Amino acid sequence: MSDGEMTYDWLTLDADEEILWSGKPAPETMYGAYLTGIPLILLVGLGLVIIGGAYLNRQNTDYVVTNKSVYKKTGILSRSVSEVEYEKVQNTSFSVGVVGRYFDYGNVDISTAGGSGVEMTLRGVKSPQEVQKRLSRRVKEIQGSTATDGETKSDVLDEILTELRAIRTAVERDGAGGTDAARRDAEEP
DSSP: OBOSOSOOTTOOOOTTOOEEEEEOOOGGGGHHHHHHHHHHHHHTSTHHHHHHHHHHHHHTOEEEEESSEEEEEEOSSSOEEEEEEGGGEEEEEEEOOHHHHHHTEEEEEEEETTSSSEEEEEEEEESHHHHHHHHHHHHHHHHHSOOTTSOOHHHHHHHHHHHHHHHHHHHHHHHHHHHHHHHHHHHOO
């Protein structure tokens, strides 16, 4: 896990956007390819393809967390870049397998509002719990901070509640006399 000293030719950041964390799949994620590939090298020679493919996949995958969004770049021959903005994040979680527990790597999942399930998965990152905590804190900062005119979500909700109470009071006040007036209006031709 590094703290954003690298530059990425595939990443275009806004002027006020800064990298908070960057990483790629942990080297330990290659162990499965080694376990499968080495015996197959001896038997068929196919193991080189398995190990080489896993290596290229790891080397061509990058994750970047900025103060505004999370980015993921994948692709060996072609390039695919995904972005998830913090305003859209509904949930973050992490998972660690048996081998990952021993070597301290796992997956971090990011779910968005309106999406169906997980929008982005950061696979095989070192210290996934720390990465997930960092993301979760940043999401809470962004989503709980300011609305368009500087109001917090709590302020907006309080304002909505006040408006609803005023509407309820008006409806209740007009309700007693309002039903007679409505009946008269309905009877008139």
